[in-house]
Amino acid sequence: MKKIINDPNQVVQDMISGMIAAHPEKIKPLTGTTAITRKDAPVAGKVGLVSGGGSGHEPAHAGYVGKGMLDAAVAGEVFTSPTPDQIYEAIKAVDGGKGVFLIIKNYTGDVLNFDMAAELAELDGIQVDKVIVNDDVAVEDSSFTTGRRGIAGTVFVHKIAGAKAEQGASLEEVKNVAEKTVANVRSMGMALMPCTVPAAGKPSFQLDENEMEIGIGIHGEAGIERKPISTADEIAKELTDKILSDMDLSQNDEVAVMVNGLGSTPEMELYIVNSKVNKLLTEKGIRIYKTFIGEYMTALEMAGCSLTLLKLDDQLKSLLDAESEAPAFHS
Incomplete structure (x- = not known):
């Protein structure tokens, strides 16, 4: 295992320290926790x-903390839910008197721990x-979840x-x-190579060179099929078809597209995938309002990508376009 780290058991704390050092005008640490809050919170x-x-x-x-997006993000250990007490402290730290809203990816540990923290705050x-x-849309249940997993579409929910x-809306x-x-959001991913959790020191799963x-x-949980590697166009078509089969989209509907890298995929390859996604949607008369290409929700250094489609209306377009000062999603 080759990683640019110090102590494998301190990677989260060291990462947070580096994030604060990079963006001190936007974010600040929440003392005694692994949470980051907006600079002006609450x-x-x-x-x-x-x-x-x-x-x-x-x-x-944490990259989505800032004006126009999150007020706080709580970091657990690698691929491990943050503890209820850490989440509880973050809730208290951002309470500005109108209540606090939690955005939770559907993983059993996250749901349980965020719920416990909410009870303490209440x-x-x-x-x-x-x-x-x-x-x-890939699997209904997994080793980490009851029901469908939450993946890169979560970023659109944050935004x-x-x-x-930010407009002053009620809870x-x-x-x-x-x-x-x-x-109105659906996603699906694929992988070419596994990732290695620093504390474990070995890949979380195995794929042969041609698989x-x-x-x-996004934690390396099993998908729906392991098979020989195919072309970017074939991958794009498989992901797009699966998502469209689960969405209520008609001609002239508008969508936001996100082609998300999982940590080790060059942008070149993401753009190649997007080219085919764009053609497939255009052929179906689906209008692409905005496209996002890059790393938005990764899995350490996993090689692969995910595709997310968000069906839009005027309200969602306006909010998607609104100003954000979050370091990883600024406009």
């Missing part, structure tokens, strides 16, 4: 947004609500709910638009 009169999960998915979630008189993101909260209004986004896995999760 913002009075605004719903606070908190997300998080296991580390190793950077820039998710005992303090803080109103808390949540949305659970389950955009992955849209964050923009709504109920933020929840409504977050649920609307979740209902790929379709439908894999």
